[in-house]
Amino acid sequence: TWDYPNNMTFSAGTVIADGDVYVINHGSASSDIVAQGDTTFTYLSNGDDVMALTVAGATDSVFTIIDIIGEMGPDPGSGWDVAGVTNATKDHTLARKSTITGGNTSWTTSAGTNTTDSEWIVYDQNTWSYLGSHTMYVVTLDTTYDITWHSEYSTPSDTVCGAPVEHLLCSVTDYRSITSxxxxxxxxxxxxxxxxxxxxxxxxxxxxxxxxxxxxxxxxxxxxxxxxxxxxxxxxxxxxxxxxxxxxxxxxxxxxxxxxxxxxxxxxxxxxxxxxxxxxxxxxxxxxxxxxxxxxxxxxxxxxxxxxxxxxxxxxxxxxxxxxxxxxxxxxxxxxxxxxxxxxxxxxxxxxxxxxxxxxxxxxxxxxxxxxxxxxxxxxxxxxxxxxxxxxxxxxxxxxxxxxxxxxxxxxxxxxxxxxxxxxxxxxxxxxxxxxxxxxxxxxxxxxxxxxxxxxxxxxxxxxxxDPGEDCGTLNGYTVYEDGDSIAFTTTSNYTVTTLEWGEEACYNIAVNYDQGYSTSSDTICSSLITPAFCNTDTLAAESDYDEIELYWPSRTGYECGTLIGYCLYQDGIPIDTLDGISYTINDAEYDVDYCYYVTSLYEEGES
Structure with a gap:
């Protein structure tokens, strides 16, 4: 039985245009997927969930399958095998072969056991070459016709001379980085x-x-x-x-x-x-x-x-x-x-x-x-x-x-x-x-x-x-590449990388996406985050009298230390307070007891 029959329905008479495809994407998919999507659907399979196309009006137990991915019954574990690839329905991209022109109600024969008998081609995860399009097999009839042409022509029209518009597919300029x-x-x-x-x-x-x-x-x-x-x-x-x-x-x-x-x-x-x-x-x-x-x-x-x-x-x-x-x-x-x-x-x-x-x-x-x-x-x-x-x-x-x-x-x-x-x-x-x-x-x-x-x-x-006439082409946006791999699509002239770790360097290029194609990649920028030095104050002084101990220290010094937010005071190895200033008074110390103190500098990125 189906857990969620009729989850997405199409009205009677719905037609997908000749040569078009219908793309269903998750609501949190990347922008280049969303750009090709026709509708969003939250409950997409994670590899081990059966998805099927059925005749409208299906219930959990009464239904007519037109096409199916996966097999109803016991949970397969991580996913189903396709074309001899283990768990191919998980972390892979499946494309239907161009020779398949109709649905298959049998997942066993649809999945096949090797690349020859399977109706599917298994690609690596995140292969987007086939997103928004699908190649179909064109049937050609082997028929010979005996045709006699009877041709009559009108007088020629006026002559118009022209040349095709060349789209330059221009690349970006002034490519630069700001690191923090x-x-x-x-x-x-x-x-x-x-x-x-x-x-x-x-x-x-x-x-x-x-x-x-x-x-x-x-x-x-x-x-x-x-x-x-x-x-x-x-x-x-x-x-x-x-x-x-x-x-x-x-x-x-x-x-x-x-x-x-x-x-x-x-x-x-x-x-x-x-x-x-x-x-x-x-x-x-x-x-x-x-x-x-x-x-x-x-x-x-x-x-x-x-x-x-x-x-x-x-x-x-x-x-x-x-x-x-x-x-x-x-x-x-x-x-x-x-x-x-x-x-x-x-x-x-x-x-x-x-x-x-x-x-x-x-x-x-x-x-x-x-x-x-x-x-x-x-x-x-x-x-x-x-x-x-x-x-x-x-x-x-x-x-x-x-x-x-x-x-x-x-x-x-x-x-x-x-x-x-x-x-x-x-x-x-x-x-x-x-x-x-x-x-x-x-x-x-x-x-x-x-x-x-x-x-x-x-x-x-x-x-x-x-000015009229876009020589470069019709601009859609920009694709950002990290170490040769596409990581993002953006329509603005900037992108923020938040995944780098301290000490890690990566190289980036930008390619412009036009209706007419892609530009050549920009120059390569290789960069890394600034690793904070977590500088500490170099001096801690103490003065005491009968009633209190006064601690004071100079502001932390150094270059690229981090984003300073204050200081933490330790007494005998235990933190006792955090503060913004550079002095601290202790009023509850006991007589004839020695106390040991040190100060650390606190940064948004860590502690000295």
Missing amino acids: YTELNLNWTAPFSPSHVEAWGLVYSNNDVTNMPVIEDVTKISAGPNHGLVLKSDSTVYSWPTAGWPQLYDSLNHSFIDIAAGWWFGIGLYNDGTMEGWWWDTDGQTSPPDSVTDAVAVAAGYSHAMALRSDSTVVAWGANGGGQIDVPAELNNVIQIDAGYYYSAALKSNGTVVAWGANSEGVTDVPSDLTDVVEIACGAYHMLALKSNGSVVAWGQNVNGQTDVPASLGIVDQIAAGGSHNIVLQNNGIMVGWGNNNYSQTSFPEAYEGVTQVACGESYTAILVA
Whole structure:
């Protein structure tokens, strides 16, 4: 009898289209399986459960089998043998032979005893080559016909000359990694599709964007308070407007992979991890540290700048009137940075946000319950956070309603924050703006299609729009390979590896998945987690009097020690307390008794 008859039914008249297949997948299957699925089914077999296709209306004891996998009766153990392979229905992939054109109610004859008499081909586990398709045997009748052709032709049509469109199947660019104590973050730039910049609002003074030159072949934009930077496909930077400043010298304008615009200054990141700054330098904002040669991203505020390093730490320089370049000492595991006018912010790999600097109107008071963040955007005195569910959270200055997130907002893919306005791009391709609109910065001149990036300055908005004609192909997403094996499919330009252990190295490649095929693999990145040193304090001192014992020690010292969360105090080998500070008073000690103490440093990753 069946335990679960009629678990999944098809209505009368249901037809699978010619050449199509019907894919049933588990709800927690990987994304590349789900992409091919037609329906989900929770109770799939783990190798020893019978699955059958029956005529609709079956009961536990009355049924008509059309096709079956497994044999009703005693539990087989781990699974059933197929084509001579032991336990083939467990941890294998079974594909029906192309010569089989109908069901088989006998599992014994269907499974067979060898590769010849079996109706199935047994492949290794996770062989997905046949997912979403099935090769069938085509019957050809051996018939000869005596045909006489009678041909008459019309006059020829007009002549049209053309050539097939070549899809380049472009690979990713700017492939890089950020490593931390617990995760390895892989980042890349999407394959280039010819794009141009559109903008509206007031850039500075009386200079509006109607005078903006046509800027094409752009891969990225950065909107500063009063001017913008564009990164072009040839890895050069163009600035507009310039207010009399010169464009970056040709000898320096090359090999850029990231850009950031501040108040009349710019920062560019070269592909070797070094940086270049230009224009206004009153506070050293265009003088990035020469010692930094491993930067992977840059950001700029009003008169300060920041860089995210490959070890997931942050460095900052320039003006510091509000403490905006005083990076928190224990900040690590960072995957994105941004800067407001006089403050700085970082997004950590665990989805939390850290902000520091001038706390004008609570802009650095990150909501205590804010988690699951995937992107941040810093306005002049307010912040936005995009959560993994596509919702937006805002805080800080609200004099123009810039933190009043519209209730009707749909699922958001990208966010941008300006002086006192915001622009977001929803997953349906439609943009939404709110906040200050004195210069029409939140009023869209037209309904744009193909928007790939949004950015906001003080009182203007800029967007990157893909030009018609996708030379690379129709993009589906990216396949991530670890040591040559496919481990994930993603539609975003980043992937986080959480399975590495300390001391373990792995190599990664990215291939782009198009409707027309796959790109060549990216360059190979081999990396490992940072193994924390679990540094300890080097000195423990004690002072005592008649009533108490006072213990104190210096802060732990060292490089890449781990994420410090406090200290643990031991008395005679037994832990007696944990604390954040570097001193401790014992009030309950007995006279004439010797006590022995030591301190360990506590890290999120372990104990010294």
